[in-house]
Amino acid sequence: MRVWSIANQKGGVGKTTTAITLAGLLSMRGNSTLVVDMDPHGSLTTYAGYDPDNIEDSVYTLFHNPDVMIASVVKRTKFENLYILPASTAMATLDRQLGSRDGMGLILKRTFSRISSRFDHVLVDCPPMLGVLMVNALAACDHLIIPVQTEFLALKGLERMVHTLNMITRSMKIPIPFTIVPTMYDRRTRASQQSLQFLREQYPHMLSEALIPVDTQFREASRAGVPLPMMSPDGRGTLAYGALLDGLVEFDRALQYGQVKPHIRAAAS
Amino acid sequence: MRLHEISKLSRPVLEQEAALTVYLDALLQCVPDYDVTDSLVVEERSASSSVDPVTRVADVLDHEMRASAAGENPAVQGERALPGWATTSFKILLFRVNELTLAVPLSELNGIVAAPETITGLPGGEKWLLGLMPYRGSSVKIIDIAYFMATESRHLPMNSFSAYAPKNIVLAGGASWGFPCHDVLRIITTEPHQVRWRSDRQRRPWLVGIMNDPVCALIDVQAFSLDSMA
Numbered sequence: 001m002r003v004w005s006i007a008n009q010k011g012g013v014g015k016t017t018t019a020i021t022l023a024g025l026l027s028m029r030g031n032s033t034l035v036v037d038m039d040p041h042g043s044l045t046t047y048a049g050y051d052p053d054n055i056e057d058s059v060y061t062l063f064h065n066p067d068v069m070i071a072s073v074v075k076r077t078k079f080e081n082l083y084i085l086p087a088s089t090a091m092a093t094l095d096r097q098l099g100s101r102d103g104m105g106l107i108l109k110r111t112f113s114r115i116s117s118r119f120d121h122v123l124v125d126c127p128p129m130l131g132v133l134m135v136n137a138l139a140a141c142d143h144l145i146i147p148v149q150t151e152f153l154a155l156k157g158l159e160r161m162v163h164t165l166n167m168i169t170r171s172m173k174i175p176i177p178f179t180i181v182p183t184m185y186d187r188r189t190r191a192s193q194q195s196l197q198f199l200r201e202q203y204p205h206m207l208s209e210a211l212i213p214v215d216t217q218f219r220e221a222s223r224a225g226v227p228l229p230m231m232s233p234d235g236r237g238t239l240a241y242g243a244l245l246d247g248l249v250e251f252d253r254a255l256q257y258g259q260v261k262p263h264i265r266a267a268a269s
Numbered sequence: 270m271r272l273h274e275i276s277k278l279s280r281p282v283l284e285q286e287a288a289l290t291v292y293l294d295a296l297l298q299c300v301p302d303y304d305v306t307d308s309l310v311v312e313e314r315s316a317s318s319s320v321d322p323v324t325r326v327a328d329v330l331d332h333e334m335r336a337s338a339a340g341e342n343p344a345v346q347g348e349r350a351l352p353g354w355a356t357t358s359f360k361i362l363l364f365r366v367n368e369l370t371l372a373v374p375l376s377e378l379n380g381i382v383a384a385p386e387t388i389t390g391l392p393g394g395e396k397w398l399l400g401l402m403p404y405r406g407s408s409v410k411i412i413d414i415a416y417f418m419a420t421e422s423r424h425l426p427m428n429s430f431s432a433y434a435p436k437n438i439v440l441a442g443g444a445s446w447g448f449p450c451h452d453v454l455r456i457i458t459t460e461p462h463q464v465r466w467r468s469d470r471q472r473r474p475w476l477v478g479i480m481n482d483p484v485c486a487l488i489d490v491q492a493f494s495l496d497s498m499a
Contacts, residue, residue: 067484069481069482069484071482101295102295102296102298103295103296103297103298104296105293105296105297105298106296106297114481130289132296135293135296135297139297164289167289167290167293168293168297170290170293171290171293171294171296171297172297
């Protein structure tokens, strides 16, 4: 089982879109895929047809009872091979309740070790703020995906994210490989082009070759509650995420077989 | 120094970087689950005194087991010696003592009988021995299983047969002893890999592992017998 977390400390950069679209593609390719919604806003949960304000078992349950039967927390979606561990609004209180307890950053990692034979891929959608939920998602992942909107304010958010990653790497003493994914790219705008150029210069080894374009179909897919690849298999956005997925899988395989050392794409410790 | 210790001393953390480092170090500290979750459980329990004591014990046992597993070498885990009955798939009987579900390997049992209304008490006997029950012309020692489930600090107030009010007696050890239960649930077939086996059984040698589905303590009757009847 491979765990990919999708995080950025800036909101609105395409984290949830990236999670659901990659998960849709993975499940369509026959992989048993679990998406985990770590954001109390519950966008991914809503996307999957559940109500984060009115859900019995969620990530919140898991944090309060790490031994809970996973089958009672993981929900089916209406799509084959695609499951969700949903969010609930109450997760917003977890930092206050658990944030000062030692070891609470490793709950998700332990949970995943219990379900490693059940799923091929787990994709974790992170909240945009640093806290116990994000730390859990980073500590549990084999590979971190950082979507970055190609505009200047988002670049600042990326800097902060890489800094956080550096600190977590220091605390865990294990490098976390990461890939930066430029999103909402519009080649007609100067801002997009300049941002991409900046990313290429600053993060040459961590940048995905695939660019995710601005595509109104993402919004339509979200409204319909269907991952874009299932709604529009040949759409521009689907093809871009398909190329991203190919690159991630290839890199991940190289990482697993030791052909790439994790620190090549990991934040310097 | 931990974050809460810093705040207790009222020393403001001037450097934001240091504050973050302290926060992350604490969150990512590899502490045994026992320490982490037990404190939560205790907090919840103090809010509700109606939580069944046997249920508490189930938590404690599981945490204790995971605490011992946390420190073990993964390489050793695979080589751990399993009981003879667990080398291939095996059948277990699930039964309930109050809200605690326990499991015993079927091959180690000698029968299940209806519990009598009373048994013969043994004044001055071992604390774990509830008394004697007649069975096919001989006496069966009835063991207070809850006594063994309890930790030293959390003994259960169930040291008499009448307090148990059991429905059945599960017989083992050639029907020379048995333990009372409130419900016989079912028999299931399980695989060795479906059990989290304990590596260190110096304490509670009869607790051989924890099953995940259903969540229950798996008891090695033989070890339990040797431990308790010696």
